[in-house]
Amino acid sequence: MSIELRGVTAGYVQDVPVVRNIDMHVPTKAIATVIGPNGSGKSTLLRSVVGQTPQTTGSIVVDGAEVRGVSAHRRVIEHRVAFVPQVANVFGPLTVMENLEVGGARVPRKQQRRRISELLDTYPDLAAKRRIRAESLSGGQRQLLALARALMTSPTTLLLDEPSAGLSPAMMDSMFDAVRNTRDLHDVTVLLVEQNAVQSLEISDFGVVLVAGELAMHGPARDILSDPTVGRLYLGAA
């Protein structure tokens, strides 16, 4: 559900912060997009919410519970946070079904079966490929599988790192549709990082601009989309 960051500073090595003093709030069932140049700390910011950025200070509140200091494992299981990383987000040699089973490995067996059939209903493209190895899927299908796999634990907070990377324009459209449908159908709050900033902001309620590890701007997605400086620097406007 809601995600709240207060004064979050995070990095990999002590005293070398990658993101600094981040304050942001994503209300329950909202979609927020983080944009910014390469290396500005977008993935690091997401990982700090997941619990994978070792040096993190400040407060991270998910669904009303402070999670800083809570292990990444417990954030998934107890705080229902799911994360789709930027790369290596499915197991290539495993089939679509097997990837979903691995995603739900900690879910009781009966619930796991039910969840798989729900997700295959939601994503018919995956249902058609259920016996196919992930490495044989198209890029778009693979991203969809990564999303479905993350949903196996029935998360309330979903973090996606560049879900549309490397996709054709048509596949990109269906990925963004899938993200919005996921929010609508599965009752999750979504925080995503995207290079395809315009399309992502168009399906988002809020936007965040991260520059050199600092929050340069945040607010309603439409305000970010219409901001002339952001447009010139990050949205490909003339």
Ligand SMILES: Nc1ncnc2c1ncn2[C@@H]1O[C@H](COP(=O)(O)OP(=O)(O)OP(=O)(O)O)[C@@H](O)[C@H]1O
């Ligand atoms: N595991 C790591 N260990 C040490 N430094 C890291 C690690 N991951 C990222 N960094 C450093 O943190 C900085 C921000 O990287 P990050 O991956 O968060 O940026 P990003 O905004 O996601 O970039 P991109 O748009 O290229 O994905 C970079 O200087 C990077 O070298």
Ligand SMILES: [Mg+2]
């Ligand atoms: Mg990144």
